[in-house]
Structures are given as structure tokens and as C-alpha cells.
Amino acid sequence: MSATTDPPKDGFQLSQLIYDTRYRSMTIQIVALVLFLLGVGWLLNNAAQNLAALGKPLSFGFLGEAAGYDINQKLIEYNNQMSHGRAALVGVLNTLLVAVLGCILATVLGVVIGVLRLSNNWVVARLMTVYIESFRNVPVLLWIVLTMAIFIETFPAPRAFRGENASASMSLWDSVALTNRGLYIPKPEMYAGSTAVIVVFLLSIIGIFVFGTWSRKRQEATGQILPNFWIKLAIFFVPTLLVYFILGRPIGLELPELKGFNFQGGIYMRNSLIALTLALGLYTAAFVAENVRAGIMAVSKGQSEAAFALGLSPNRTMNLIILPQALRVIIPPLISQYLNLTKNSSLAIAVGYMDVTGTLGGITLNQTGKEMECLLILMAIYLAISLIISSVMNWYNESVKLRER
Amino acid sequence: MSDTHAQTVAYVRETMLPEQAPPSTAAGPIRWMRDNLFSSVMNTVLTLLSVYFLWVVLSLVLPWVWYGSWTASSLRECREVVSDLGLAHGAACWSVIGERYLQLIYGFYPDELYWRANLAFILMIVALAPVLYPNLPRKILWFSALYPFLAFWLLWGGTLWTPVVAVAGFVLAYFAFEILNRAAGSLVGVIAAILVPVIWWLLLAGPVANGLAAVIPLAMEPVESAKFGGFMLSIIIGVTGIVMSLPLGILLALGRQSDLMIVKAICVGFIEFIRGVPLITLLFVASTLLNYFLPPGTTFDIILRVIIMVTLFASAYMAEVVRGGLAALPTGQYEAADALGLDYWKATRLITMPQALKISIPGIVSTFIGLFKDTTLVSIIGLLDPIGLTANIRADSNWNGIVWELYGFIALIFFIFCFSMSRYSMYLERKLKTGH
Numbered sequence: 001m002s003a004t005t006d007p008p009k010d011g012f013q014l015s016q017l018i019y020d021t022r023y024r025s026m027t028i029q030i031v032a033l034v035l036f037l038l039g040v041g042w043l044l045n046n047a048a049q050n051l052a053a054l055g056k057p058l059s060f061g062f063l064g065e066a067a068g069y070d071i072n073q074k075l076i077e078y079n080n081q082m083s084h085g086r087a088a089l090v091g092v093l094n095t096l097l098v099a100v101l102g103c104i105l106a107t108v109l110g111v112v113i114g115v116l117r118l119s120n121n122w123v124v125a126r127l128m129t130v131y132i133e134s135f136r137n138v139p140v141l142l143w144i145v146l147t148m149a150i151f152i153e154t155f156p157a158p159r160a161f162r163g164e165n166a167s168a169s170m171s172l173w174d175s176v177a178l179t180n181r182g183l184y185i186p187k188p189e190m191y192a193g194s195t196a197v198i199v200v201f202l203l204s205i206i207g208i209f210v211f212g213t214w215s216r217k218r219q220e221a222t223g224q225i226l227p228n229f230w231i232k233l234a235i236f237f238v239p240t241l242l243v244y245f246i247l248g249r250p251i252g253l254e255l256p257e258l259k260g261f262n263f264q265g266g267i268y269m270r271n272s273l274i275a276l277t278l279a280l281g282l283y284t285a286a287f288v289a290e291n292v293r294a295g296i297m298a299v300s301k302g303q304s305e306a307a308f309a310l311g312l313s314p315n316r317t318m319n320l321i322i323l324p325q326a327l328r329v330i331i332p333p334l335i336s337q338y339l340n341l342t343k344n345s346s347l348a349i350a351v352g353y354m355d356v357t358g359t360l361g362g363i364t365l366n367q368t369g370k371e372m373e374c375l376l377i378l379m380a381i382y383l384a385i386s387l388i389i390s391s392v393m394n395w396y397n398e399s400v401k402l403r404e405r
Numbered sequence: 406m407s408d409t410h411a412q413t414v415a416y417v418r419e420t421m422l423p424e425q426a427p428p429s430t431a432a433g434p435i436r437w438m439r440d441n442l443f444s445s446v447m448n449t450v451l452t453l454l455s456v457y458f459l460w461v462v463l464s465l466v467l468p469w470v471w472y473g474s475w476t477a478s479s480l481r482e483c484r485e486v487v488s489d490l491g492l493a494h495g496a497a498c499w500s501v502i503g504e505r506y507l508q509l510i511y512g513f514y515p516d517e518l519y520w521r522a523n524l525a526f527i528l529m530i531v532a533l534a535p536v537l538y539p540n541l542p543r544k545i546l547w548f549s550a551l552y553p554f555l556a557f558w559l560l561w562g563g564t565l566w567t568p569v570v571a572v573a574g575f576v577l578a579y580f581a582f583e584i585l586n587r588a589a590g591s592l593v594g595v596i597a598a599i600l601v602p603v604i605w606w607l608l609l610a611g612p613v614a615n616g617l618a619a620v621i622p623l624a625m626e627p628v629e630s631a632k633f634g635g636f637m638l639s640i641i642i643g644v645t646g647i648v649m650s651l652p653l654g655i656l657l658a659l660g661r662q663s664d665l666m667i668v669k670a671i672c673v674g675f676i677e678f679i680r681g682v683p684l685i686t687l688l689f690v691a692s693t694l695l696n697y698f699l700p701p702g703t704t705f706d707i708i709l710r711v712i713i714m715v716t717l718f719a720s721a722y723m724a725e726v727v728r729g730g731l732a733a734l735p736t737g738q739y740e741a742a743d744a745l746g747l748d749y750w751k752a753t754r755l756i757t758m759p760q761a762l763k764i765s766i767p768g769i770v771s772t773f774i775g776l777f778k779d780t781t782l783v784s785i786i787g788l789l790d791p792i793g794l795t796a797n798i799r800a801d802s803n804w805n806g807i808v809w810e811l812y813g814f815i816a817l818i819f820f821i822f823c824f825s826m827s828r829y830s831m832y833l834e835r836k837l838k839t840g841h
Contacts, residue, residue, distance in 0.1 A: 018592060029667040036671055043698045050697045121448045122441035123455040137823035138816045139778035141785075141792055146812040149799075153808050343683040350785060361689060371693040378689075379682045386681035 051372065060377075062368045063088070069363050071354045073270050084364045091359035092381060098276050098355065099342040105281030106341060107334070110288025117293055128289070135286035141347050143283050148275040148351040155180040158262050175255050177263055182271040184256035184263045193250035201240045208232050272353035276345065284341045288334060295330035296322070328400050335393040339386055346382070356381055465494055473497030473810070478504070479803035497810050505798055509815070512634015512789050518562075518626065522637055525559040528552060529644065537829065553648075560641070562627040566614040574602035574610065630708045634789030636818060641708070642790075643777040646715040650776065651769070653716065654723025655762075659753065661724060662731055672724070679721035684779055687714045692786040711783055719776040726772055730765030731757065763837050770830035774823045781819075791815045 017027045051058060063085035070080050075093045078086060117128035135143070158179045161170065170177045177184040215226050244251070256266030299322050307317040348355040349362055356378065365374040429435055442452045473496045477483035483498035490496060502509075511522055532552035535545040554568035581601040586594030618624070633641070660672035679687075691710040696703065734757055742752035762769070784793030795811050798804050804811075 025665055029665050032665070032671070033667045036667075046700055047697045050701055053701060119448075119451070120441065120444065121451050121455075123459075124451050127455055127459070133824065134820065137774070137778075137820045137827070139781040139792075139819055141781045142812060142816055142819065145792060145795070146808070146816075149808045149812065153806055346683040346685045347782070347785070349685070357683070357685060361686065365689075365693075371689075372697065375686060375689055375694055379686050382683055382686065383678065383681040387677075 047372070056369065056372075058372060060373055062364075062370055062373070065368075067364065068367065071359060073273060073354050084360075084368070087364060088356060088360040088377065088381075091354060091356035094353065095342070095345055095348075095355040095357075095385075098273060098280070098345045098348065098353065099338075101273075101277045102280040102284065102341050102345065103338050105277060106284035106288050106337065109281065109285035111292050113285060114289035114292025115296070117289060118296060132286045132289055135283050136290075140279065140283045140344050141350060143279040144276060144347055145350055147279040148272065151271045151275050152180050157181070158258065161258050161263075170256075175253070177256055177258075179263070180271065181262070183269040183274055184266045185269065186253040186255050187265070187267045189252045189254045191250045191252065193247040196247060197240060197244050197250060200243045204235050204239045207235050207239075211235060270353070272348070272351045275351055276348050276353050280341050280344055283344075284337055287337050287340075291330050291333045291337065292326075294333075295326040298329045299325045331400070332393060332397055335389060335396075339389050342385060342389070343382065468492055469494060469496050471496075473499040475499050475503050480805065480807055481803075498807060499810060501798065501804050501807050501810055502814050505794075506814075508635060508798075509791055509794055510635045511637050512794070513632040514628060514634070514637065515626075515632065518628060521559045521562070521625070525556045526640070528559075529556065553645075558625070560628070560633075561630075562625040564614065564618045565623040565625075566617040569617075570610040570614045571606070574605045577605055578602040630706050633708060635791055635794060638708070638783070638788060638790050639777070639780045642712055642715055642780045642783065645712050646719050646776050646780075647773050649712075649716045650719035650723050650772075653720035654772075655727050655758070657720060657724035658727035658731060661728055676721045676724050679718055680725070684715070684718050684782055685785060687718055688782055688786050690714065707788065711786075711788065715776065715779065718779070719772060722772045722775070723769065726765045726768035727761060729768060730761035730763075733764050734760055766830055766834050766837070770826055774826050777823060777826070778819065791818075 017023050064083050066081050067084045067087040068080050069087070071078055071087060071090050073094055074090050075097060076090060078090045113128050113131060116124050117132065119125055155178055158177075158181060161177065161179070175186045211231065212228070215228055215231075219225055254265050256263045256268075258264075303321055303325065304317055307321040308314075312320065345355060346357040349358045352358070360374055360381075361378045365371055368374070426432075430439070443449045469492070472487070472490055472492060474483045474486045477486050477498060477500045480498055480501070483500060484495070487496040487498070507516070507519075511519060514522055529552065531545070532549040535541045535543065535549060551572065554572050558565060558568045578598045578601055582594045582598035585597045657672050657676060660668050661676065663669055688711065691714040692707065695710050695713075699705075738756055738760065739752070742756040747755065781790055781792045784790050784796075787793070789797070792815065795815070798811060799807060
């Protein structure tokens, strides 16, 4: 009955392509390929015809032309005489900036909330559940526009800080100004000798790693455990502070000051950047918290009991037994949350933050009318970011995978 | 025994003592509070901090909500009314919701036709009920199958014959399959079931619908897509996307898991591409680029274009969720299906897919929730969903500067929809649970 046991018939019949299991998968694949190619060809042919009819041949030359628009938030030198390509690069850097800031905020907040949600304190656990549910069940775009609206409507304008009886004042010993245009924070100022401080700081960080390796080897050889945490803390602070004070405090702070109608000096963080970072960070933190909770719950209770039975202290149980196992569960979904955050940062366009969707997919697209080219590049950029992050994730997964025998 | 004791031991109790209630510190609310609120110094501090936090927030929010004004006609007037109350932090101006809630629900849909949208919504609940709750009579499923066409006619109006000829395509496909399957084998039947309706829709459906409309003019007042908006638009896009992305996602997952190399490559390429780009770029494609890929001169509706893109987007995520379910099934299930002599489709339909779908319910529902939340992104390409409408409302000179009331209302509605979806998925998980 089964086709595989049939003796091969003499000669090849056309019906074997469909009814013989040896050939059928080949037939299906070739039909699928032909249909797929026909479909793609049809779409591309249509696109070519339509573009030709509109007199817009596919070309990427516009990337070298002067952009002619300003970008208010930039990490590298840019003015409106520079090219569209440069504007797109500014946008990419802005995307990465908000993504990195958002990821840091989401991780810190998410871990804290995830752990607190597991706490045996009833009130705290409930509060965290409320936080998680309310952020997870409301669209991120709503959080973004809401945060931006709160910024604009409720914080004082810079002029409220002016005059004898100002209605607003700077916080943290007159160093930080929170206005509806954004946040002004002090900026480090470098004097002569500051390089030495920075070099010492970097060296002490390397020193911490070297010490860590050395103390681990020593422990494996002798079984003695040093107070690692305190020694590392000392290496982190002491040399840098010593050099800093010996050289006569070569790094200072430039405080923002009210001049005319606006603040001058310091670092200016635009309100759109802060609103976007906050909204994305708070939203993603709810998802991260759920991942953390799932990860910790995935480590079975027997693991910590076994560790206590072996006489490990609660601290070492956490560090050596529970965390390594929980991280194996937490990290992959965590990275995919980072990926989501990066993709969600494209919603910056709703609050006027100039990320790559705002420059390349927004103003450049509208000015040049090159929809096809702009969107192709835009998608390629996001695709590249996603593929890089997910290949890092695959590499990590591979390295922590349980070696099964 | 007790007799002997009575002689040897000075005193032995011979009756049981009545059971006593546990001490008040070891049971009841006090014990509970000890265990859950004040079990250690750290916990006590946390509890006190949280209670203080709750008190501060609630004492701010509750009066703000409760004493809000429902009557003022502008934000300025409202602020005056509210400041007379003498509250430390003011009160809400709910009148913006009272004035605009119809717009937030229906967009610019003509108000004399609201009954059509309402009817479509009620019928949607009827159509969804048998899918969600298997206890209901199975016959309602026929109505569920017809509902999309009915809803299209109710919402967009126009002639009744357009949806009728669209349904006729499926009826034709069924008969073509039945007849040719018996006459010429299953393969010819399947091919005919695909070709006949395509030919019907592309070539014959238009003229037939026009002819029927000329003879029997059954039509309602048409409403153009530009007038759709508010939560109605979110629900249309969300529900259509949800209904179409699940089957598409299942097919993509099967393609990705299959042994056919080329099919697998196409599916993997599609899934990874869609998952790698943000939805907003796909919506840009829908709004500016999709017409380029169609034969010159074709235009089709922006809502339809958006629905297509949202569906493709969600189906890629759905495919990954379903693939996870398929991968989590023990290999024994596949082998058992093979051992029973089931062919691929029967094994998938009867053995593997039901189990895989059951495993992946949480993921599927969270994809649905994500899709419904993502419908708000259409505001960026200029459709008037609730968030798109807030820009209009806040630009109105009467309501310039309103924040919490408006966004809070929209957030609340989204929360209700999404939260009930997640609760439903928990109910389903409990009901389908067969493990121990």
C-alpha cells in the first residue's frame, strides 16, 4: 500500500510527480518557488512601471544632496547644509541613544519590580502587580504622548525661574533645572590634569578585573576567600579620588544658569528625549519584571535547599546557585524586550524626537519624495540593528546552554 | 488500660479536653498581618512606605476624580468652577469626555448612522460568543462565518450585492471541490477549489454584483473610510487583524517547521524580516508605498491597507509563538501520529496542532493584546483612532492644555479591553489544562 515499498515501475510516469512520495516534496517545492518568484516578479514589475510613469527612477543619489533642515537633537556635528545621508546618521545615533537609555532604565526598574512582586509582603506585591498590569495593558504610544503632554503642561517654563519672586526654582543645590523645555543638568568641565584622573580611573577598573581573576585562582588553589566586594570597592574609589585631590581637583562642574529667556551652560536634555526614554523605559520595565519573576520562579526550591544543606551562606547561594540558573531563563526574553524597545523607539516621531524614523523616514522622505528608497534604507537599518542584537543573543544562549550528555 | 494507670500514676486525665480556639496571634487577621506585612524589620519598613505612598496617591487622585466638573464648556471655565471648590490640587474636567465621547467612540461616522455601528458591535459579540465559549450551540458558528461580510456591509454601507457575491465565491469553491473531488480525485478538487473562486472574484463578481444591483437595488447609505475613527476604528483593525493573523501565523509556523527547504526558506525570510522592522515602517509602506506594487491605476482603501499590514505584522509574531508550541511537543506525539498512518495534514489537524495551540495560548493572547495596542500606531499615518483624535481635541481652543482626563479615559478603555483578554486566556488555560 505504502508508496515507499512499491518497486520502481519501469519508466517514469508524470503522475509519479504527485503520487510518489519520492518526488512529491520536490514537486511542491518547485511549484512554491515558481509561484513565489512569479509573485515577487509581478510586484517588482508593477513597482518599476509605476515609478517610471511618475518619472521617479530608483536612485540613491539624494543621500549626497544637502538636507536643508535642522535637527535639534544631535550627537555629532550637523547643520542644514550637510547631506541627507548625514542627517540619517544623526537619526540612527539618536535612535541608539534613546534605546540605550531606555534599556538601562527598563532593566534597573524591571529587576527591582520583578523581585518585589515575588516578595512575601502582601501590599508591596499587590502594588507591583498593579504597576505591571497597568503598563502592560495600555498602548506604549499613549504612554509616550501622555508623558510628553505632562512635560509640556505641568512643568514651569524657563521664564518662571526669573526675577525676585520666581514661581519656580532649581533643585539639588541650584544645579538641576526641570523646565517644560527639558532638563538642564551640570556638565563636567575638564581643566589641566584631568586626563591623569581619567587614566587612573580606567586603570583601576582594569585593576578590579585583574584582582577578580587573581582572587578566584587563589581561592581555587588555597580555599581561602578574600572580602572581594570591599577590596573591589576600594580599588574603584581610592586611587581615583587620591589623584583627583592631589592634582587639585582638575574636574569641575559647569552649572546651568538662567540667561535671558533660557538656561545656558550645562547639559541640556530635550523634553522629547526625556519623555520618550521615560515612557519606553517604564513600559518595557513592566515586561522585564514579568521575565525576571518567571526566571526566579523557574529555579526549583530544591536548588536553594541543596545549597543551604551544603552550608553555603544565603549570599553565596544567590550568587552561585540561583542567579546563574535564573539568568539562563531571564536573558533571552530580556534581550527580545531590548529589541522591542529599540523598535518602539520609532514612535519618537509622535513627540518630535528626531530619530532615524523622524529624519530619514520623515523629513527626508517628504522633501525628496523618494518613498521607495527612504523606506528601503529605513527598514534595512532597523533590520541590521535587530539582526545584530539577536545574533548576540544566540551567541549568549549557546554559551550558557546546559551541556547535556 | 486506664484502670492500671489509675492505680500506678497519681493523676491521669481520662477524657479529651474540648478543642480550643487558637490564640489570637496565631490565627485570623493578626496572624495574616504578621506573616504578610510585618514578618521582619525590612518588611515592616516596606509596608509602612507602601501604605504611605498609597495614602498620598489616593488622597490626591480620589478627590480629583470625584469632584471633577461635568458641566463646564471649556477648560478655562472648568478651572474656575473647580478652583471655587478649594481643593489643594484642583479637580478633573470630565466635561471634555462628556462633550467628545461620541467622537472618541465613532470618529466622524455620521450620527444618524450610529445604529449601524452599534448593531455591528452587538452582532460581533454574538458571532464571537460560540468561538470563545464552546458550551454554546454550534449552529451559531454559521453566523460567525457570515458575520465579516455582514459587518462590512453594515459599517461601510453601499449595495448588499458586494458582500453577497464575495460569499458566493466561497460557496462556489465548496461545490467545485465536492463535485471534482468525486469525479477526478482530491488534487484536482483542491486546485479547482482555489482557481474557481479566484476567477469568480477577479472576472465575474464585479459585473454580476452590478447587474444584481441594477435589478434589485438593495443598498444602504455608503460611508467613506475617512469618516471612520475612534475606538470603532481600533476595534475594526484589531479584531480583523486578530482573526486573520492566527491562521496565517499557523501556516507560517508549519512552513518554518517543514522539511521542504524552499518553503522553509521563504517562511523564515518573511518572519525574520517582519520581526526585524518596527510596525511604523510597515504602516508607512501601507500609506505611501503599497500602491506602487499594484498594477498602475489601482487604489484601494487606506483602512484595508492598514489591516493587511497589521495582519502580516502580527502573523509573523504569531508564527513564532505557534512554532514554540510545536517545538515543545514531545517527539513521541509526532511519531505516534505517523505510526497510526495519518498523513501530514491529518496528523497536524488531529494530533499536533491542537496540543501545540493549547501550549501556546498565553503567547497567542499576548500577541493579540499587542496587536490591539498597536492599532494606536495608525494615528501616526493620519487615521483618527482615539490617540489621533486627542491631537484634534487638544488643538481645540476650548480644551487646549487638557492632559490627564483625556488620556486617562482612553487608557482606561484600552485597559478594560486588554485586561479582559488576558483574563480570558487564563480561564481558557485552566479549562484546557490536562496535566497534573
